Amino acid sequence: MGGHRSDITDGVVRAEALRLGLVDTKVAGIDDDWSGQCVVWRVRNRRTPHPPDRAATSDP
Template sequence: MAGYSGTPLYRKLGIKPGHRVALLDAPASFKATLDGLPAEVVIRHGLAADAPTDVIVLFVTERYELQARLDEVRRGMAQDGGFWVAWPKRASKVPTDITDDVVREVALPSGLVDNKVCAIDEIWSGLRLVIRRENRRPAE
């Protein structure tokens, strides 16, 4: 399904062929918004213990949820992967204490940096975080 810009959501999220994707606490209807995924994309509803995850999308409505999951997500990320934090837009009227500033305040001290924003759908906004280059482990 294309977003407001006409660009498919999977492309806005940076999902590419062969990627491992984790959807954490996603609304039941969310997977349907990823229509047209590239070949060999593996979607899980949790982090894989056997391999790092290329794209992680965590849905939160409260700051404490982000704080509680951050270390786990950080450990599960591929070194060049993306971690999207999704939270309800103000216009959605869904109760939340999350904003992009709150996401930065919680995540940046852990060695992450934000590099992209996107309107996921009518309800959810997203901020993409990546591991700072100087904090990435060398490729093996």
């Protein structure tokens, strides 16, 4: 653990995100103190359906 102390941990962020209907998709370690976490809405919680993959639907 680095020199930074905090009650906000990746576990706290992940738990709150899950409670809200989000999921974490990526975590990047920046240094001993900091990391980045990407969260997105679960598919079932999205307002609009995910658009189709253009590459899969393009004409040959």
